[in-house]
Amino acid sequence: MASASVALGYRYDWLSQAVRRAGKTLKRLEDKGFTGRQFVEVSIGRATKSGASTAKTISIDDFDKLLEWAEENGxxxxxxxxxxxxxxxxxxxxxxxxxxxxxxxxxxxxxxxxxxxxxxxxxxxxxxxxxxxxxxxxxxxxxxxxxxxxxxxxxxxxxx
Known part of the structure; x- marks a missing residue:
């Protein structure tokens, strides 16, 4: 979710906050077809440290909806x-x-x-x-x- 936010020109926590707050931004995204329910958590190994980080991913369909929304918003x-x-x-x-x-x-x-x-x-x-x-x-x-x-x-x- 953080990578999707940054890729589209927003702060790293923009999407996670929009989903968590369930306010106007999420409503507008859902009106575009964004589901937000397709988040999958994956474990990502670290190259420089032991252990792994957890990341939430979104579907390509949801990313397309985010891209469309962000593009329309300039x-x-x-x-x-x-x-x-x-x-x-x-x-x-x-x-x-x-x-x-x-x-x-x-x-x-x-x-x-x-x-x-x-x-x-x-x-x-x-x-x-x-x-x-x-x-x-x-x-x-x-x-x-x-x-x-x-x-x-x-x-x-x-x-x-």
């Missing part, structure tokens, strides 16, 4: 994510169709993931995301670079 990160999904899906579909027409295999999971990250980076570079949480955004770019991804020139210039 959240910059939600707009970036929505644009990324649209572009990546369209490109993936086109590439897969062309490959199939020539008897080739569809994109692999790694190729699909790389395509999504490239679209996400372009969406960041086309927006005014610099006014947001740059530390979080640069952390994502650093993780992508460690996987061999080459950033657009804008990230290279801003990373200095």
């Amino acid at each position: 959240t910059k990160k939600a707009k970036i994510i929505a644009r990324t999904y649209t572009r990546a899906t369209r490109k993936r579909s086109t590439i897969d169709d062309i490959r199939e027409a020539f008897g080739e295999e569809r994109l692999s999971l790694d190729e699909r993931r790389k395509l999504f990250y490239q679209e996400l980076a372009w969406a960041f570079s086309e927006s005014d995301w610099r006014e947001g949480d740059r530390a979080v955004d640069f952390k994502l770019v650093a993780e992508l670079k460690s996987e061999g991804w080459e950033p657009p020139i804008l990230f290279t210039l801003l990373d200095r």
Whole structure:
């Protein structure tokens, strides 16, 4: 729940508080189709410490409803994510169709993931995301670079 909140440009505890308080925000989300009842708790191991943390997850359908709601409310990160999904899906579909027409295999999971990250980076570079949480955004770019991804020139210039 915390990751979904942060991804959409809200405080880490925004969604959990909205659900717990059951106020106007939750009502508006439910009007969009958000269920909130599909939370699943998972245990996440820690890389640097022993033990594990517990995280509450939401369904992809609920995340889509949150994304739609946040985008309508003008959240910059939600707009970036929505644009990324649209572009990546369209490109993936086109590439897969062309490959199939020539008897080739569809994109692999790694190729699909790389395509999504490239679209996400372009969406960041086309927006005014610099006014947001740059530390979080640069952390994502650093993780992508460690996987061999080459950033657009804008990230290279801003990373200095």
